Amino acid sequence: MANLIDLTLSDLVNKVKSKEISSKEITSTYIDRSKQSKKLNAYVEETFDRALKSSEKFDTKPDFKKKLPGIPLAVKDLFCTKNVKTTASSKILENFIPSYESTVTENLWNEGAILIGKLNCDEFAMGSSNETSHFGNVISPIDDNLVPGGSSGGSASALAAKLTPATIGTDTGGSIRQPASFTGIVGLKPTYGSCSRYGIVAFASSLDQAGPMTRDVKDCALMLEVMSSFDPKDSTSINFKRPNYSSNLNINIKGKKIGIPKEYRVDGMTSEIEKLWEKGKNYLKDCGAEIIDISLPHTNYALPAYYIVAPAEASSNLARYDGVKYGFRADGENLIDMYEKTRSQGFGDEVKRRIMIGTYVLSSGYYDAYYLKAQKVRKLIKNDFDNAFNKVDAILTPSTPSSAFKIGDKKDDPVSMYLNDIFTVPVNLAGLPGISIPAGLDKNNYPLGLQIIGKPFDEQGILDIAYSMEEKINFKLKTNDWWIK
Amino acid sequence: MSIDLKTVKHISKLSRISIDDQKAKKLEKDLNSIFKWIEQLNQLNTDNVDPLTSIAETTLRFRKDQIVSKNIREDVLKNSPKDNKDYFVVPKVVE
């Protein structure tokens, strides 16, 4: 079967269930392609042998009731995987092997999926270009000098290059949606509390959410359905009735009210993005939706507030990496010296920068001016959305202010790098679900994405909208496998 | 407000991250540009706004007082950088 690699996740599942393909055929095909694609640097850990054995085991006693029967999946290296090295792409965890499994990945394996490897990302998910990884930057399959976005850059690249039929990422300020947009795939950040954070290396606890990255919206619904669960091990996990997103998927969005926030027309947005947004509105109208102009007045303040809250939480969350219990340790003359050297050598520059920002904004005398202020701004941003959702069912925005940039372009200018997340960050601050779908190409043939933001727990609503838009947009990702020699 | 070199060194001490002078100077520059950008928040009056304490608008869920995690010493110690079957080992501490 020559085109196995081109099948969507949902197609693969159906073909396994109808016994047209075996798990081993799929697994070995993806492994072979992954082996040929080292140039992309998408993987940081491969579990190919183990995966092949698991697929054989599946085929001997297949359970077709599973939602992901014998499907090989590579996942972002931020998810702890039992007995498989988990590094968060950091030197400080370079040899860390967890004895436990994250709830989200556990959910995948429970539905029959098979781990084929761990995917590169920005160190501790801090970055928008996958250039902060200790294991080197990831190349986008779109072009050899292009970043795949970040922090789930390895996941985006692997998926777009068809090294895995679907994948999962984490999104703290846009880390799923921005790379999805840059590489022409679908990426969804669920409502805060939908997917358990148990076993995911924490970046910023009040913002982090795991979510699916897939080739199309139907796959996205299927993956979310498997990933999302109520987890007593996570105090912020919310117990709500989780629908069968994939079977509920409804292409008819007639009469839905979609808001267009005027504040998202920001300085520096390219005309191509403007046009794309306009096109998006028209697609929605074609689908029978009603377009309504709305205002989210505090949008401009979201990014600076985010760059207080996220580093503050990170500075505390990353205090556990001290060379005592696991991971890298540098020799030191005494305990404090050991701490300082371990953390200085173990963390990369961006992570250190953010720890320092976070430490500063929480330090004595600055808490009220920064952290408390940011939490108040966060409240205002949340209120903006609450007000908007009194009038509309969902909100349409571009996913990013521009298409993917070149490797090295923004490396030395943190603020311009941070500005990349301007459309995605407010969604995290307000804890809302957001999905990015590929919607077109720019003049260089680089993909562009549109974002649909939903009400809390209305993943179904935004999936439905994305589903109907997807049909109209009819986006086809074209890569010529240039990275395979 | 600008962040001087002394503050950078103080923060690095609090963060337990040693930095040399060259790095400190680079950080001073980076942090100042970042904080200059962050300062735009001051344009916004938030006097009568309650801070958001939790995005999940619910309260803490209780767990029963039951021992579930048993002795997993081997798992807990196996990743530690200094080998010891009973303890974590760190450089001598003087109190």
Add this chain to the structure above:
Amino acid sequence: MSKDQYLIEKNGNKYEVIIGLEVHAQVLSDSKLFSTSATKFGSEPNTQVSLVDAAFPGMLPVINEFCVRQAVKTGIGLNAKINKKSIFDRKNYFYADLPQGYQISQYKDPIVGEGTVVLDLPSGPKTIGIERLHLEQDAGKSIHDIDPTSTLVDLNRSGVALMEIVSKPDLRSPEEVNLYIKKLRSIMRYLGTCDGNMQEGSLRADVNVSVRKVGSDKLGTRCEIKNVNSIKFMQMAIEYEANRQAELLEEGNAVDQETRLFDTKKNKTRPMRSKEDAHDYRYFPDPDLLPLEFDDQFIENIKKEIPELPDQKKNRFIEKFKLSPYEATILVSDLDTSKFFEKVIEKSDVKLSANWITGELFALLNENNLEIAESPISPENLSKLINLISNGTISGKIAKTIFEIMSKEDKDPNIIVEEKGLKQESDPKALEDLIQKVLNSNEDKVNEYKSGKDKLFGFFVGQVMKESKGKGNPQMINKILKDKLNG
């Protein structure tokens, strides 16, 4: 100002000592505050450590309801305000036995607010204010003396629930500190919220000490003496520290606000070496947790579980049993003592029971350095002994002999009386025979008595007792002797 006030005197200047205590009381619970591993004391190192306790990547805290109830219960026992909404914060600092790099604690919004504890001073009751009580995680243990070149870390204690109980600076002497700790301990033991075992570290305190010249109403600069784990050491540390501060002031120097350690070998306090960077704990609400909230019903249900507390019990003992305030205070001060007493008086005379427990039994326990829970004599058998006295079966003197035997083997005193033939002789006929025998062999003394030497009466009683081998009923002997001699 009473004349027995505790003051430090330097160069004729008198200084008052102001003390506030932060008591860390380990919550009695099976599992830890935010993890499901056990809290048992004395287990093999690192065998009660979950992935959460050792702060593995991606591990998250989930709160133990029972620990919350214990804190509320303690708050009620301290007559304190219970806060229906409280917040957990992270207190950030690096230390080898703090795996997360932060302690989950409560900073601005504790679970319990202001309350009171009443001390029974010789001069009368004194109320000590409680500032707050909050829940927090305990740290692990750093061990410096096993390995000469390294510090070893045991995380068994990491994550165990602690209640930090902060007093107002209302204490004025080492003795008041002693009474305060004992009272607090007693209340928590009555409530079953903390076992108060100081040897095992279930109760420790940071002691804040400052001094000021008598007459001044301005608080001086205080020093915090960290982690003192016995009342004796607290008292010694306060004494040393108060003198040190008074001397500094006398020399015209200022007291530095600092954290100090009490060196139990030198009996001195000294500045902590590891304090080098002034602490900046960077408190902020823990984003892994939500606000802790409960309703009035939750508190009401806990109130129903509150037993009679020491002060109430004391009043009941005084009013119902007519015990003296002194006796009542002793009997209620410790939960086990009060339990022992109440067991004994189920079937025995209250006054006699109080006497025997505070007298003979306490002496026996002191002599053998035992807690009342370890008493070699069970309350049931002590009760039987007391009943043998009350119903005249044995004399008080014989009772002491039997008590002595019981202290070696906890046997039913009725059996001892039977076996050793110690039953009191109360048969008037038998006693009359004995008395007649004594009178017959002491005719000269009888004559002396009759001619007015009244004092000899005691001699006759002694002789009769001797003749009865101590078993004669003294009241009856008195009566019959009087009749015979005066008849």
